[in-house]
Amino acid sequence: MKLTFVKMHGLGNDFVVLDGIRQSIALTPAQLRLLADRHFGVGCDQILLVEEARQPDVDFRYRIFNADGSEVEQCGNGARCFVRFVHEQGLSAKSEIRVETLCGVIVPRLEDDGTVSVDMGVPVLAPARIPFLSASDDLVQTLRIADHEIAITAVGMGNPHAVQLVDDVATAAVEHEGPLIERHPCFPQRVNAGFMQVVDRQAIRLRVFERGAGETLACGTGACAAVVAGISRGLLDSPVRVETRGGMLNIAWNGLGTPVLMTGPAVTVFKGEIEV
Numbered sequence: 001m002k003l004t005f006v007k008m009h010g011l012g013n014d015f016v017v018l019d020g021i022r023q024s025i026a027l028t029p030a031q032l033r034l035l036a037d038r039h040f041g042v043g044c045d046q047i048l049l050v051e052e053a054r055q056p057d058v059d060f061r062y063r064i065f066n067a068d069g070s071e072v073e074q075c076g077n078g079a080r081c082f083v084r085f086v087h088e089q090g091l092s093a094k095s096e097i098r099v100e101t102l103c104g105v106i107v108p109r110l111e112d113d114g115t116v117s118v119d120m121g122v123p124v125l126a127p128a129r130i131p132f133l134s135a136s137d138d139l140v141q142t143l144r145i146a147d148h149e150i151a152i153t154a155v156g157m158g159n160p161h162a163v164q165l166v167d168d169v170a171t172a173a174v175e176h177e178g179p180l181i182e183r184h185p186c187f188p189q190r191v192n193a194g195f196m197q198v199v200d201r202q203a204i205r206l207r208v209f210e211r212g213a214g215e216t217l218a219c220g221t222g223a224c225a226a227v228v229a230g231i232s233r234g235l236l237d238s239p240v241r242v243e244t245r246g247g248m249l250n251i252a253w254n255g256l257g258t259p260v261l262m263t264g265p266a267v268t269v270f271k272g273e274i275e276v
């Protein structure tokens with residue numbers, strides 16, 4: 001199958017973006033993994049597939065696939081790149097776009113200054129809905145990984161996140177603990193593992209070992225989940241500046257039952273075509 005694609009990134013979390021409206025696209029997990037392969041394919045953390053809307057009050061559908069070929073519910077950095085993509089491709093001139101994802105409708109908005117803000121929906125802390133197999137609803141839970149225990153807060157942003165506090169993200173055991181947390185049996189659909197350093201009440205540093213992709217330079221839903229965890233634990237006040245290895249995101253949340261608002265950049269790098 002010959003595909004035209006656009007390579008994009010949100011703070012270095014990079015994507016192959018496909019127009020599934022003007023191209024007929026049906027990719028197997030193996031083809032998705034090839035696209036994402038940084039040696040044998042284009043290379044990316046996730047593939048984003050833009051499709052026609054399937055419900056009346058929505059402009060588009062957007063599907064998200066991790067580099068391992070798994071389809072997932074949500075991608076924050078991807079949502080910002082999605083709205084820049086549909087504008088640059090002439091698929092829409094709306095500044096605010098309603099887009100359906102596997103976990104519901106989100107509303108990214110292209111701002112006048114070129115940044116993109118996204119209503120990421122209402123976060124979930126109830127373990128069963130994350131899903132997180134837990135004996136309690138406590139905000140901080142102990143997880144045993146290999147030879148030690150860690151304290152995590154599980155947050156659902158459509159996709160699952162396990163956020164832990166660290167003293168310094170630069171020395172956090174992301175490479176060692178990330179894969180162990182990702183595949184912990186308490187997370188039946190696996191999980192994204194966040195490592196959060198609190199700088200002050202309105203600033204954190206964050207690294208995320210992503211489900212299905214490994215550590216990325218930034219994770220939009222991970223930033224949302226970390227801020228929700230920090231505010232819920234009384235450690236942060238909204239809005240919060242989230243410093244990732246790829247740059248800065250701004251996250252605002254007014255508490256339980258309200259949506260998380262994320263603002264950050266979206267960049268088009270190059271266009272291309274590939275046979276998969």
Ligand SMILES: N[C@H](CCC[C@H](N)C(=O)O)C(=O)O
Pocket residue numbers: 013045046066072073074075076077078159160192210211212213216218219220221222
């Ligand atoms: N790895 C994530 C999907 C991509 C999320 C991330 N790239 C973002 O910006 O939110 C998962 O399996 O839930």
